[in-house]
Amino acid sequence: MANSKYEYVKSFELPDNLLPSTWIIVRIDGRGFRKFSEAHEFEKPNDENALMLMNSCAISLLDDFPDIVFAYGVSDEYSFVFKKSSQIYKRRASKILSTCVSLFSSTYVMKWAEFFPNKPLKYAPSFDGRVVLYPTVAHVHDYLSWRQVDCHINNQYNTCLWTLVKSGKTNEEAQKFLKGTQKQEKNEILFQQFGINYNTLPPMFRKGSCVFREEVHEISKSKKVKKKVVVDHCDIICPGDMHFWNEHPYILSDDQ
Amino acid sequence: MANSKYEYVKSFELPDNLLPSTWIIVRIDGRGFRKFSEAHEFEKPNDENALMLMNSCAISLLDDFPDIVFAYGVSDEYSFVFKKSSQIYKRRASKILSTCVSLFSSTYVMKWAEFFPNKPLKYAPSFDGRVVLYPTVAHVHDYLSWRQVDCHINNQYNTCLWTLVKSGKTNEEAQKFLKGTQKQEKNEILFQQFGINYNTLPPMFRKGSCVFREEVHEISKSKKVKKKVVVDHCDIICPGDMHFWNEHPYILSDDQ
Amino acid sequence: MANSKYEYVKSFELPDNLLPSTWIIVRIDGRGFRKFSEAHEFEKPNDENALMLMNSCAISLLDDFPDIVFAYGVSDEYSFVFKKSSQIYKRRASKILSTCVSLFSSTYVMKWAEFFPNKPLKYAPSFDGRVVLYPTVAHVHDYLSWRQVDCHINNQYNTCLWTLVKSGKTNEEAQKFLKGTQKQEKNEILFQQFGINYNTLPPMFRKGSCVFREEVHEISKSKKVKKKVVVDHCDIICPGDMHFWNEHPYILSDDQ
Amino acid sequence: MANSKYEYVKSFELPDNLLPSTWIIVRIDGRGFRKFSEAHEFEKPNDENALMLMNSCAISLLDDFPDIVFAYGVSDEYSFVFKKSSQIYKRRASKILSTCVSLFSSTYVMKWAEFFPNKPLKYAPSFDGRVVLYPTVAHVHDYLSWRQVDCHINNQYNTCLWTLVKSGKTNEEAQKFLKGTQKQEKNEILFQQFGINYNTLPPMFRKGSCVFREEVHEISKSKKVKKKVVVDHCDIICPGDMHFWNEHPYILSDDQ
Structure with missing residues (x-):
């Protein structure tokens, strides 16, 4: 085409390929979701429908990107683990980041009414995202442990606060009351003052959500193992909770 | 908090700040929009509603990000120019890219029904994006010229093809027929065979869409010049079409 | 060749091209030069021979790299300005940085005996370096002003201290004595207590060294303006000292 | 200091920290060494003194940087492996690259006369360098295998050519003669036509040079294992030649 005179501007697009053979994690975070959750009257400390909408968006990403092998979500954030051998978009960071965030965002709006049939969306929500690389499976385990420990800490605190x-109590009084309390003390406050056994609260609130492909055992002609994307609320903190990883060795094996 | 054991994984998040004092352009592109436009029966070669929906999303971005001083859209792509002094998100590339793409995507779904009241959205659309830096205003002019020349070339070709x-004709026959024809020849085909004067087709189709803040002259107590975000279909190719830039010197002046 | 099995490791070499049309400045700094200058008994606060050796290395770089249009040196550091249109090594940062630092370092040792005929080099000196980009000539002016102001401040302080x-006085007493003194006070100490007029000290000490190509006016058959690399100790702080830049407009013009 | 007006230019220095917990390899290459070796009449195909000078420079780097755990050199190139946990210079790429290349270059000149007592250095040599990251020990093994296989291929070819x-024969005739010959054929040419048994040529020529810390077993009061930097010409191609690595497990263990 005759666009040569200006086409030199394309040379300012610099490559941003990610280091090969390294685990890619894309983490998405709600932008201004405190305001968004108030505007849409999310239940506190956890809105089951809002969390299930997030999970539904995560499932869409795993459906669209076969190289995402695991996702972990809590509150208004979601982390997506791409297998380390992934060659998606030639491992261009911007392309990977932008398509993930975009599909998550559009799906969030698209599926809103499914989870909030009686609450119209007041304005378009948005998410920011980042890409982080991890050299080994051990780092990926530690990354996911980091997020789930954060989930535990924040959820226990928020459960106490909102109770x-x-x-x-006013919010300030509640914060002051909780200041400096340890994990065990918080559980006792809940139990003794309010009869709430923290450990029996819904696992989705306490543990966050894991999205991955579960092997489906069914009689098929091809004898290939089928997999389908599922959501579960498992313990994934390493090295304490290896049960899940031992049961699903293929997820982070990178030779699937 | 007691999350220290795993928190080291945060050290793998590397900084990605963009060079200061440089124009930031975020370009968003529809991902798989050929299929998307067929699935939603967009009119060919241009679907006015689809373009107006794109424009509406661009307006949302200018409303949300004061540092975006100009946007240019054509077909399923949109470019956003941030002023060169912008300190948005400390100029972190991932944060800027992801929030732009996210808000554009969610707004696209959110406003879909406004522009396609009788066409339900069949699946969530998505966009990819990239960030490019340009050192001077002259580069920004050339960048925008590059996109508008592309619009001209593609639109003229597509107009002929679809006519x-x-x-x-079949699509293949039409392509073969047009192969090697020059700009002037294409206009003559349109005029002589179909009575279409290319230059009277809607400016939005031929020139794409410019989104920017127009100074509003009204009697106000503060005597400050108010601006409002508008869409126009102007000639912005430099140095040929300096009229628009001469009329709107403040847009790329970077001291507004 | 039959090296294919392992050649995949080359794919881990990621591109690092610098933004086009931007001024590239490579700054080199002596590594551990306090110790090096003591080991080689450099005169304090300024060792003329050591500075002239640095200048000689800088000249070598301008002789080797035509794209370096200006260099500025003070103490054990040197900055090299590449013209903004430079395509040297396809603007690969590592290649540019490493060859500059390497040639500077090897030349330093190579020419040592020329400037220190009676002092054998006790061990190999080394330099670190960095690459910084600047979008406009104004930034380059400010960068060079930054370095020369630093030279002024440090040299005046060190001149007082060592006097x-x-x-x-002991070093500690001298430091204590100077703490909080202003520029003018320091000059007065030098003049009143020691009869030293700071402004008549050698310009190389006070102003650092500029290395550039001077136009040589000679009758030549080709009528082309010849240039040769020279060292001067000019005032280059902008906008105060524009004299040098006005006299040498071609240096930062980028169309030579 | 009063340098604030211009100090903003420092903000253009962008961070370039390398991904944590990843093996850093710095590879240095002679710049224009074909010309340099001709100017200094290096013996062909291998100049023993030139190689020993390169090795001596590599030893200097291991002496200076404890985090370099292994180096491999062949011809005019040298690769330095930093342990993956290295925090040297906060893992800033430019700083690591520039200091390595600088020290190597200055040492090369400094030690020249030791290896070439009768050949004055005609001009300053220079090296370029690059930094590459590898996520696992297996990649490091493959990287070093890549370089040693290259050494084998090139040295066998050059040995035949120069013989x-x-x-x-002219250089062109020799090249033509060798074109398309396999490894075994080259060995037979050397043996049958010239009585040269390739496998008995000096290991330094055939295998390149490895520089690492050898454990020194001596009776010491502290009972700490001492190490000293040595040069050897070992087989290090993996997985074929694991003998060396099995004998020196601590080199790439990263917990030394």
């Missing part, structure tokens, strides 16, 4: 608030 | 197809 | 030390 | 040239 206190619902019982009549 | 021929609608007249009974 | 006091040579007069019998 | 033919010394026997009277």
